[in-house]
Amino acid sequence: MAQAGEQAVGIDFGTSTSLLAVGSGVGPVDIAPLGRTTRSFPSIAGYQQGNLLVGEAAENLPIAQVIRSVKRAITDCSETMEISDEHGTRRVDVDEVIVALLAEIGTRAKAAGRPLDTREQVRLGCPAMWDGAQRQRLLDHAQNAGLPVAHSTLIDEPIAAGVAWVRHRYLQYGEQVEGRLLVFDMGGGTLDIAVLDVVGGPHPEISVLSALGVQLAGDRLDTAIAGEITEELAGQGIRLDGLPEAKTVEALVLREARTAKIQLTTQARHRIVFRGLARTQLPILTYTREQLEECFRPQMDQAIGLVWAALRAAKLTELGGHAPDKLRGMNGDRLAADIDYVLLAGGMSRVPYVERRIGELFPNAMIYDAAGVAADELIVAGLADPVGYDRLNLHRPGFDFVLEYTESGRKITEKIYPAYTPFYSPEEAWTNSYLGFERRGDDFPGPKRGEGVLRVRSTSGDYLALRYDGETKHGLRLQLGWNMLFKIYCDGQILITDGARQTRKLRVHQWPVVRGNGHAELVLQRVDDAPPVPSTAWYLEKEYAPPGL
Template sequence: MAQTTGRAVGVDFGTSTSLVAERMGVRPAEILALGSSTKWVPSLAGYRGEELLVGEDADDLLSHHVIRSIKRAITENLDVVMVASHGGPREVPADDVIVAVLSEIGRRAAAEGRPLKAEKELRLGCPAMWDGGQRQRLLDLAARAGLPVDSSILVDEPIAAGVAWVTHRFLFYGERPEGRLLVFDMGGGTLDIAVLQVEGGERPEISVLSALGVARAGDALDQAIADELAADLGQQGVDIADLSQPDEARGHLLREARVAKMRLSLAHTHPISLPHSLGKLPGLSYSREQLEEAFRPQMDEAEQLVWAALRAALLTERGSSRTPEELRRLGPADLAGSVKYVLLAGGMSQIPYVERRIGALFPRAQVFDHAGVAAEEAIVAGLADTGGYERLNLHRPGFDFILEWQEGSRRKQHTIYSAYTPFYERWKVLNGQSHLGYEWRGDRFPGPRDGAAVLRARSTSGELLGLEYNNEPKDGINLRLGRKLMLKLYCDGRILIREGDGRTFLLRVDRWPVIRGRDYAQLVLKSAEDEAPPPSTAWYLEKEWAPPAQRAPRR
């Protein structure tokens, strides 16, 4: 990384706050001062009459008139959000609000003398749990906002934080960290966990072994605290529903919950301040002990996600023959032993309870709460890293696999794997499921039942990618069509293909590259016919499409 040059810009459109960072060569990433008194701009919006306000201006509105956490509209696939206004509740197109926030980010970056231009390497972050459609939605909205996304790439947020940490350890301490790094990234809207394998050196190779996420983080804790404060008022004879302005009261309780959450990172108690406009209300306070008790169910769930991420990481190891049954038998001690470093990222990681809980899971690991920048800035610093994302290996394809065929005078396409689709759901490891991997079968194919097709890779922007097969450049792999056609993607990089006539062949990809277009990176495939076939367990051999012991050689 010490040899890197060039300029990169990172945009972290966050649930609660948004940041921009820029990095030149090997210099530290510079976090731009976007806010009126902070480096970040609040990811808020709201209406004053018909005027849509964003950032600090929106924060000055009445609490229940503010649209918070608009990024969750993408996570939850919402088209509209509800907001209170002086004329009553109104539906607002979620995309319009997101575009307004992203436009404000671009405007403030330009005001700082750092306009977001196409000639710079631009990266945006997104939750690890987002699928290809959600990622493309963000890119489309960023384009509407005037951001130069034609050459940009999306990076999972915990992965970006991990990249920032690796760079920081080398540039500032001369270290060449090697080993397994677990990134615990808890922000406002999502909890994301990534397991990275770092091979040291001046230009370290970083392999993503797993990345998982859930849509339950800071916002959920805020609501839990607000509900507890409302219950405290109820115990003192005040029912929120009976107040003259119940919506405003709930909004203020939620605002105070956010303040208490932050203040209790340093203090042991925090007085709750409610406006006199709500009437004469009893005094309230909130303690760190109450905060940790309200947080406990979330952190219990977070621990389970940590173990799930570590189990998933074991499946991506080359040559891994672990079965789901074996993964289920692995306990915390077995899983934690492989982790050498832990990085806490995201604003919620500033809560001491988070560090205590996560640190206790990894007694032999080094736990870091910064990557050269504050925890809430780690993602944007990693997005702006100039160390070369071409040295980042992903754990699943960030592009589509499609079948393309000729029908009369027209070329048609059908997607058989959508970018970023998980190979399996987390629950399948724990509920007795015997098969982990992605499978597509020909009986789902809407095209002809015979003839030929070409298997191709396509970026999320629609470009067909070049690929290399057995050291030869190709535009795709020719396949015979038929009901027996099947594609199987294994977690360790093996790809099993069965053609329509029943012949099978096994391929391998050593790395799923970060792809931004045809000329940026290629998909490199090799024949794996000489490798051991996929595990011949009873459940597998019972499948009617299971490959024979002796496969016909590939033509």
């Protein structure tokens, strides 16, 4: 367990900007000056004469050559991005760009007197929506950039924001907050929403009930505003695709859209002046906050839909759960009644329209948009907290369930449940009568005869011990066959049926954070130990059958 006085370093590699902070657990975090003139480092890059430039150096490149929002390539699972340079339009390797940006963060941290080494715990944030492969890709890039990070220190960004708020309420005001917190984290690339049960104090306990994310954030709004600017220019007889500097003008319009969004957080009107064009002259336009909010409205309507989805997902974690069809019919007032606090995080939370729309949803909750730092610094502040992760439980396993078996004298290991895999898709949430993760029949890995062992393996490759039937085991032995079944329910219950039709009904009270060697064992409780509800064999075969309840 972290002690007061220990330090942690947080790195928020953001879509638009990146931040670094150091925390000791006994006072406010110290946000290091990564930028040349600001605390944030621009997460942008570009090529000039074959050389890769990052940060402020890339800001001086022609606007069409600047690589922005490269972090989204991990979200999109894409390998390249298209840019224009002195050689024309070409595609660049985004992995190379991300490694260069992360390496520069390490270089600047050292220059600011905060070298990143193994003496302190270094945490890195990531969107809540990322699966195991996306998380591994970021970790690979960070390690290639020389950053000492691991799976155990990769933290979901909205959870980090929640940690920052809980610790701030205690350190600044002596409050030991207790209740349910909704984190609405809208940044440049993704909108992440987390529902947390929190108990504050010197060693807070935080349980994640749900965490959802979509690509519905600042970049999406920038594109929408740019579309309106393009339409207004077209109304004045100016079509961008017919201009001699079409690519440059398109990039310039997008930049001015981004500037208008920022300026209209504090003022009612903004004049758009197109500068830097050699052969094209564009008129001065005016964009108002009313126009911004109308343009933003469809996106915020979708965001509110995600809020309701996160609250319904949180209810699925309650023991025994709620039938999905009943949750789908539950109105907003009833869902909102569970929330005691709302925290607005991310740069987009500075837009007044965001706070107004979210505030309308939770008239009885206390709304916060800061925790000793600005909304866009909440994530890095939480990542730098050395205490807030000691008692953190997740909403889904951050480790693999694997099947081990021997075939032709070789030991083979196959994943049954890959770490961080969502239990269900958004589409399933609206249609299915059962919500959870399932492998069965032909989809179950391994041979159809013999014996295997179900084990739990951390993303670093270490195996967890299992505490089951009052003793510690390396795994659960299974008779293999054709009708294997493995289900994880949202409330932590696990149903396993092996090839001999032996069924185990288990429950994990909360999914622990695994921190490599020396971590606690995974405790599995028999559901049979609870008062049973009679059921029949055929009923257990139905997809909607609860595991022994």
